[in-house]
Amino acid sequence: MARVTPRAELSHGAASRAPLRRRLGLLVYRDAARAYGVGVALALLPLVYLFREWPPWAIRDALHGLPAAERAGVLAGAHAVYGLATAPLARQLLASERLRWWWALPLPASWWQTLHLRHLVLLDAPWLLAIGYGMTPIVAREGVLAAVTGGLAFVALALAGQIALVSVADRRAIWPAGGLLVWALAVALAVILPGPLALLLGLLALVPAARRLRHPFPEARAWARGLAGGPPVLALARLGWLAVRRRDGVALAWGVFVQLAMVMLVGLAETHIGPPGLQLPSALEVTVEPEAVRALLRGVAVICALVGTALALRSARLLHGDRPLLDTWGIEPRHERNARLLLATAGVLPALLLGSVLLPWLHPLGREWPLELAIAVAWAAPATVHLAFALEASRTLHDPRLPRHLLWLGAALLLVGVAGTTLALLPWAALAAVRLPAAQQRADAARRRFETAVRDDHRS
C-alpha cells in the first residue's frame, strides 16, 4: 500500500492550503475593518478636539511629569478602559461563530496562532502606536534599552490581556473582571519596574496567552439572566437592549466609550477654566474661557445624544429578521413606539450618569449638563426612532446610515452653535415627534405588503 511520508504530506498540504489561508485571513480582516472602522470614526470625534486643545506631546509630557506611582495608576486605568472598550471586538475576531466552523478545516494550530496574533496587532495598532509614542522621552532619559524593553512590555501585556479576556468569556462575570484587574495591576507594575524586568513580566504573560491561540476559544456564556418582562413598553425596550447587548456588543461598547470620552473631555476643559494668560501648575498649561467650555458642553451634549440614541436604530435592525414572529404576539403600535423611544433615551445613560456626577464636581458650570443633555435627547430620540420607522417603510433598514447621521450631527451642531442654545433643536424635535405615528403606520404597511427578509447577522 502506497504511503505518503509526513514531509510530503505537509508540503502538499501547505501548498493546497495557501489559497484557503488567504481567503480566511481576508474574511477575518474584513470583519475587523468593518467593526473597527465605525469605532475609529466615533473615537476620532473626541480625539480631534482633545488634540486641538491639548496636543499629544503635551499629554505625554504631562504623564511623564507625574510621580511614578501616580503615572502607574493613570496608565493602569487607561489600559483597563481600553481592554473593556475593545473586549467585544477582540471576542469577535478570536471567537466568532464563523471561526468555530473553520476550526474543522485541515489547518495547523500554528497557523491559527499566527493569524490571531496578526488580528490582535491589527486591532491594537493605534494603541501600540500610542505606547511607542509614549515611550520616546525615555530614550533620552534612561536610554534606548529601557525604552524598547519597557514599550515591548506594555505591548505584550496588552496582547496577553485581550487573549485572557476572550478565553474566560464562558465563565462568570467575576472572571473577566478579575482578568481586567490583573491586567491593570501588571501594567502598574511594569511602569514601576526597570525596562528589562518589565519585559520579563510581559513575556511571562504573553507566552501562555499566545499558546492559548492554538485552540478554539469557548462559546459565550450560555447561562444568562437578563431583565425581561414587565409592562409591555419596558419588555419591548428590554428585548431591544438584549438584542444589541448580545448580538452587537462592539457597537454598544464603542457607543459607551465615545460618550464617556466626550464627557471626560468636557471635564478636562472644566479643570482649565480661567482668565486668558493664567499659568496653571499642571503640566497642561492651557486656560479655557468659561464661554468656550459652555459651547463645548452643548456640542458634546448633542454628540452624546446622537450616539446614545442610535441604540434604538441598531436594535430595530437586529430585530428586523425576527419581526414576523414578534408580530404574531400582537404588539400594540404605541407600545412599540414608546419602547423605541425609551430605549433611545436609555442609550444616553452613560453620558448622563458620568456627566451629572463628574462635571458639577469639577466646576459649577457642569450643573448645566443634565438640562443640556435632556434637551438634546428630546431632539435625538424622536428623530432617530422616526428614522428607523422610515427606513423600515422604505425597506432600507440595513443600509449604512453613518453619512446621514454625520449630516444630522453637523446640522445640529451648526444650529446649536449659531443659536447659542440647544433649545434651537426643539422645533426639529417637535416635527420628528409629530411625524412618528405616520412613519410607524407606513412601516407596518410595508410589512403587510412585502415579505420580511430574515437577515442573520448574529455575531456573538
Add this chain to the structure above:
Amino acid sequence: MPALLAVDLLVRRGGTVILDGAALELDAGLYALTGPNGAGKSTLLRALAGVLPLARGRVEIDGHDLWRDPVAARRRLGYLPESPELFPYLTARELLRTANAVRGVPATAGEDQFSRWVRPAALDLRIGTLSAGQRRKLALVAATCHDPRVLLLDEPDDALDAAAITDLRALLVTWRDEGRTVLLSTHRTQALELPFDGRLELEGRRVHHA
C-alpha cells in the same frame, strides 16, 4: 362566526405564487393539514398567522381581521413556526416573559410547562445553545402559554422525544375539548393517533376538505 376564516388567499414567496384562491372556514375542533412536500402547508400557516403578507384575500381570527385589527386578532392566536430558530441570544425565560408581557398574560406563564418538558435550569440558558428538540418544545410553549382561541401548529411533533409527543397528544385533545380551534400541519396523521375533527389537504394551490 367561524374561529378561523380565510377567504380567497393569494400568497407569493419570492415572486412565486404558492397559494391562489385558497379558502377555509373552521369552527372549534382539531384539524389536520396535509399535502405533499412543497404543496404550501407551511406557507398557508404563515399566511394565516400573519407572518407572510397577503397579495389578496383576508384572514379573520375569532371575528377579528388579521391585518385591519391585528392586535386583537393576534392575541387570540398561537403560532408554532416550522423552524423556530429565532432569538438565539435570549434565554428561554427571557423569551417567555417578553412574549407574556406583550400579550398581557401572567409573567411566568409557560415556565412550568417548559421546566417539565426540558428541565428547570434550561430556562436560563440561551436558546441558541438548546438542542433542536428543546427549541421545539420552547416554541410550542411560547405559542400556547397565553391560552389562544386559535392554534396554528406547523409539524408540532417534529424533533420531539416520545414523552413530549405523548404530552403533546394529551394537550391537543384537551385544547380540542376546551373548544379551541387547532390546525396542525403534519405528514404523520396516522402516527399521531389523534381524534381529528377534519382533514384539509393542499393541492393545486388551494385547500380541499378531505
